[in-house]
Amino acid sequence: MVSPVITETSESQKPQLFDCRDAYSKALEQMAEQNSRVCVVINDSLSSAKMKDFKTKHPARFINVGIAEQNMVGVGNGLANGGMIPYLCGASCFLTARAMEQVKVDLAYSKANVRICGMSSGMAYGQLGPTHHSVEDIAWTRILPNLTVIVPADDVETAAVMQYSLRHEGPMFIRISRIPVPRVHREDYEFRLGKAVKLRNGSDVTIITNGVLVSRALEAAQLLSEQGKSTRVLNMSTIKPLDEEAIVDAARTTKAIVTAEEGLAAGGLGGAVAEVLALRHPTPMRILGLQDVFAPTGSAEFLLDHFKLTATGMRDAALELIGKGG
Amino acid sequence: MNLKDEFEQLTGAENKAQWLRKMANWIRLSAMSMTHHAKLGHTGGDLSSADILATLYLGQILNVIPEEPRWEERDRFVMSKGHCSGAFYSTLAARGFFPVEQLKTFMDPLSMLNGHPDRNKLPGVEANTGPLGHGLPIAVGIALAARMRSQGWRVFVLVGDGELQEGSNWEAAMCAQHYELDNLVVIVDRNRIQQGDFTENTIRMEPLANRWEAFGFAVKELDGHDHLALLQAFSSVPLESGKPTCFIANTVKGRGASFAENKPAWHHGVPTREQLEIAQRELGLEAAW
Numbered sequence: 001m002v003s004p005v006i007t008e009t010s011e012s013q014k015p016q017l018f019d020c021r022d023a024y025s026k027a028l029e030q031m032a033e034q035n036s037r038v039c040v041v042i043n044d045s046l047s048s049a050k051m052k053d054f055k056t057k058h059p060a061r062f063i064n065v066g067i068a069e070q071n072m073v074g075v076g077n078g079l080a081n082g083g084m085i086p087y088l089c090g091a092s093c094f095l096t097a098r099a100m101e102q103v104k105v106d107l108a109y110s111k112a113n114v115r116i117c118g119m120s121s122g123m124a125y126g127q128l129g130p131t132h133h134s135v136e137d138i139a140w141t142r143i144l145p146n147l148t149v150i151v152p153a154d155d156v157e158t159a160a161v162m163q164y165s166l167r168h169e170g171p172m173f174i175r176i177s178r179i180p181v182p183r184v185h186r187e188d189y190e191f192r193l194g195k196a197v198k199l200r201n202g203s204d205v206t207i208i209t210n211g212v213l214v215s216r217a218l219e220a221a222q223l224l225s226e227q228g229k230s231t232r233v234l235n236m237s238t239i240k241p242l243d244e245e246a247i248v249d250a251a252r253t254t255k256a257i258v259t260a261e262e263g264l265a266a267g268g269l270g271g272a273v274a275e276v277l278a279l280r281h282p283t284p285m286r287i288l289g290l291q292d293v294f295a296p297t298g299s300a301e302f303l304l305d306h307f308k309l310t311a312t313g314m315r316d317a318a319l320e321l322i323g324k325g326g
Numbered sequence: 327m328n329l330k331d332e333f334e335q336l337t338g339a340e341n342k343a344q345w346l347r348k349m350a351n352w353i354r355l356s357a358m359s360m361t362h363h364a365k366l367g368h369t370g371g372d373l374s375s376a377d378i379l380a381t382l383y384l385g386q387i388l389n390v391i392p393e394e395p396r397w398e399e400r401d402r403f404v405m406s407k408g409h410c411s412g413a414f415y416s417t418l419a420a421r422g423f424f425p426v427e428q429l430k431t432f433m434d435p436l437s438m439l440n441g442h443p444d445r446n447k448l449p450g451v452e453a454n455t456g457p458l459g460h461g462l463p464i465a466v467g468i469a470l471a472a473r474m475r476s477q478g479w480r481v482f483v484l485v486g487d488g489e490l491q492e493g494s495n496w497e498a499a500m501c502a503q504h505y506e507l508d509n510l511v512v513i514v515d516r517n518r519i520q521q522g523d524f525t526e527n528t529i530r531m532e533p534l535a536n537r538w539e540a541f542g543f544a545v546k547e548l549d550g551h552d553h554l555a556l557l558q559a560f561s562s563v564p565l566e567s568g569k570p571t572c573f574i575a576n577t578v579k580g581r582g583a584s585f586a587e588n589k590p591a592w593h594h595g596v597p598t599r600e601q602l603e604i605a606q607r608e609l610g611l612e613a614a615w
Contacts, residue, residue, distance in 0.1 A: 039474060061474055063505070071463040071497035078467020078481075081452060083398060084474060086467075101457055102494075106464065110454045111446055 015215075017180035023155035024117060024176050025050035027162035028087060032058045035166060037085045041065060043072050048178075049089040049119055069094050073102035076114040085113060085166065092118030092134035092175060093125075100140060107171040108144040114171050120178040121151075122211065122262030123295055123303045130294035134175075139267030141173045142240045148172040148193070149239040151269075153214035154183045157237060160191035168193070175211065177262075179300050182215045184235070194238045196246035202232035205318045206250035208273055209260040210236045212304075217260060219311035224318055231318065239269060247276045251283040256321035258286045260314055262304065265289030286317040329384055329420060342385065343553035349420065350380035350553070351609040354582045356419075356429060357412030358605055359614040361596040364433040366441065370592040372413035374517040374550070374577040375484060379417040381556040382482060389479070392422035395449040401479050402468045404453045406461020407486040407515060408442040409594075415439055415448070416614075423450030430615060459492025461485060462512065466498045469507040469570075480563065482511045488520025491529050496541065499570075503542025508564035512543065512572045515550065517579035521593045535574055543572040550575025582609055 032038040032054065039061035042049050046064070055062045061084075065072045072088055072095070079086040088095065095118050096103060107114050118137055125132035141149045148170060152158040158176060165172055184199060199214070200221050207217040214235045221231035232254055234246055251257060257277065259270035270287030277283050288309055295303050304310065308317075329349070336342045353376040361367030382388050382403060389401045405414045412432070419426045424438075431437040438447040442456030453464045465483035472479050485495065502510050516534065518525050525531045538545045544565035548555045556575070565571045579593070580586030583605040586595065597605065606613045 063470060065497070065501050066504075068494075068497035068501070070459070070494035071466070071501055074460055074463020074494065074498065075467035075470065075501065077453065078464040078469070079471045079474075080467075081402065081464065082468045082471020082475065082477070082479075084471045102460065102463070105454055105457055106460060109444075 015182035017182060018155035019178060019180050020152060020155055020158040020176050021050045021119060021178055023158040024162055025054060027159045029054050029057055031162065031166055032061060035085065037083060038166070039063065039079060039084045039086050041072055041075055041079070041086055041088045043067055043069055043090040043094065045090055048091065051089060069099040070102050073099040074106050077106040077110060077112045080113040087115045087117055089117040090119060091132070092121035092137050093132050096134060096137040096140055103141070104144055108147040111146050111170050113169065115165050116173045118173060118175050121175040122177060124178045124300050126300040126303060127297055129297060133295055135263040135290055135295070137175060138239060138261065138263050138269060139271070142272060146170055147240065151175045151210040151237055151239060153211055153235050153237055154181050154185055156183055156185040156187055156189050157191060160189055161237070164191045164193065177212045179212045181212050184214050184218065194241040194243055196243040197235040197237065198232065198246070199235055200231065200233040202230040203254055204229045204231060205256045205258065205322050206232040206234060206254045207258045207260065207314055207318065208234045208236050208247070208250070208269065210239070210269060211262055213260050213262055213309055216309065216311050217314055220314035220318070223311055223315040227319070227324065229318065229322065236269060239272060242272050242276065244276050244280070247273055248281050251277055251281040256284040256318065258288065258314055258317045258321065260288040260309055262309060263289055265291050284321050286321060288313060288317055328422060330386060333384060333386055339554055339557065342557065346377070346380050346385050346553040346557070349384045350376045351582060351611050353380055353413050353416045353420065355606055355609060355611055356416035356614040358583065358597050358602055360412045360416070360429055360432040362599065362602050363430070365596055366433055367412050367596055368409040368594050369412070369586060369596060370519065370579040371407060371410040371486065371515065371517065373581045373583060373586065374579045375407065375410050375515045376413045376582070377551045377553060378484060378513055378515065378556060378575055379413055381553055381560060383417045383421040385553070385557050385560070387560040388482065390421070392450065395423060399477060399479055402452050402465070402481040404455070404461040404465045404468070404481065404483040405443060406455055406458070406483050407489060408455030411439070411441060411443055414443060418448070418450040421450070424448065458486065458489040459494035462495045462498040465510055466501050466507065469502070469510040470505060472509055480509045480511065482513060484513045484515060486520070487514055487516045487518065487531055487534070488525050488528070490514070490531060499538070499541040499543070502570040506568045507570045508566070508568055510570040511563050512570065514572065514574045515577055516574050517577045519579040519588070519590050519593060523590055538572040538574070542569060544569040545572045545574065547574045547576060550577035551581060584608060
């Protein structure tokens with residue numbers, strides 16, 4: 001078990017927050033120095049993809065295709081055909097939705113060695129609204145054969161996933177938020193594909209989540225412990241391949257499962273967990289996320305609160321399942 | 327003697343063209359045998375593209391090693407109109423990427439010869455195509471990779487004319503111009519028919535050459551059934567340094583089988599045994615099987 005760093009912060013001291021895009025772009029620059037096959041493709045958004053420094057340092061391995069996501073994904077396939085290791089970096093909403101057929105055919109079906117870095121996913125674009133939210137991307141990507149899907153929780157895990165991606169065979173979708181998050185992993189954290197990270201052990205209930213919600217799940221576990229409930233927290237950063245054993249073990253050793261995701265409740269992380277449990281160990285569950293709605297107008301923080309993707313929201317869902325008594 | 331040696335021993339352009347004509351007709355009959363037996367396929371486009379494919383592969387335009395299909399420095403050919411797999415697979419087999427005998431498994435259960443090409447199953451296939459508008463972006467990526475790695479390979483991509491209605495092609499064309507990809511050659515199989523009707527009755531493609539020119543390509547129109555013209559054109563790329571090349575190959579859909587020529591219904595029509603026999607008489611060769 002990995003002890004979460006976040007709980008070590010004293011109450012008077014607010015935890016430092018990190019934008020995972022900084023970790024991803026720094027990692028990519030380092031990887032490009034280590035490996036001459038690493039290259040980057042963007043679709044216009046140089047600054048929101050945090051690629052200004054990469055462009056300066058590695059201009060010959062930096063391609064801007066303009067506002068053209070279908071071409072962008074096809075170009076990724078072609079670069080991989082020519083022996084490069086391309087990272088396609090752009091807003092997740094456009095990269096997945098606009099270019100979905102290319103993601104399916106050119107990457108997943110073709111088993112192309114291409115990495116999609118879907119930026120500013122979930123509801124990170126806040127007030128810009130549902131056109132710019134990417135609450136569907138997990139449901140869309142995780143059903144595609146051959147496509148690995150990863151949602152890092154903090155800057156440490158983002159950097160670790162990026163480094164891992166150099167060794168990975170086949171296409172990957174890496175979902176990278178722009179919502180600042182506290183650090184939940186130690187600096188020496190090593191990412192293991194397809195392995196849930198048990199950030200806190202517990203025996204009454206398990207919260208399974210990933211991305212920007214992991215720190216909130218740890219807070220929820222703290223709130224539950226104040227009510228005498230012991231909570232396990234799993235950071236399910238790899239959505240595919242899914243760590244089925246960690247899910248079944250959680251179901252066997254705790255009484256209930258709460259999943260929480262920054263996206264649609266249908267078809268995403270909660271759906272994936274439910275598929276496993278329905279077949280292997282049916283267990284009472286709550287799936288927190290957007291319940292078949294597009295988000296109203298509001299900042300990312302507001303929307304996370306609005307959809308009860310909060311410590312108290314997770315606590316309440318857990319208590320509904322396991323009861324308040326002891 | 328293999329077909330590569332046979333071609334290379336020919337002297338004189340006219341002899342080479344004549345030999346390629348015969349090979350292209352073999353590809354036509356092979357493709358028609360495949361679609362006849364599978365009762366599925368896209369005969370019209372197989373027949374319009376056969377001369378282009380024969381010239382690229384059997385006219386030794388493409389620098390490839392069939393025994394080593396993933397040789398890093400090879401020229402790449404992307405069959406963007408992946409539905410014309412009958413002609414494409416027959417060409418690959420003739421060039422030696424896999425045994426000609428294997429063509430008989432076309433669309434059989436668990437065959438490597440899927441209705442549309444799969445690079446992870448069949449040697450010589452560069453890209454999984456079928457949905458239209460995928461090949462050109464992939465070709466642009468391959469051309470960019472050559473530049474990044476200081477490699478001299480070229481990439482040829484065969485697109486259908488109706489296919490150009492997909493916007494992704496024009497995204498890729500803008501990119502090819504911007505990055506001055508003169509190692510990229512687009513060949514348009516301009517047979518003027520798409521699945522439902524003639525292209526000009528569906529969404530007008532003309533002035534097609536002007537459109538490619540406007541997108542920054544060096545453009546040449548030619549007869550897509552004239553092997554001499556095709557050989558000369560493909561041997562003279564890039565047409566202009568610093569510009570991607572576009573050949574608009576004017577073709578006849580269903581070319582070589584009188585019953586299929588220029589008929590929209592033959593987009594995915596398949597020949598009966600009787601039609602196959604008519605075609606072999608018209609093409610002067612035995613049907614493959």
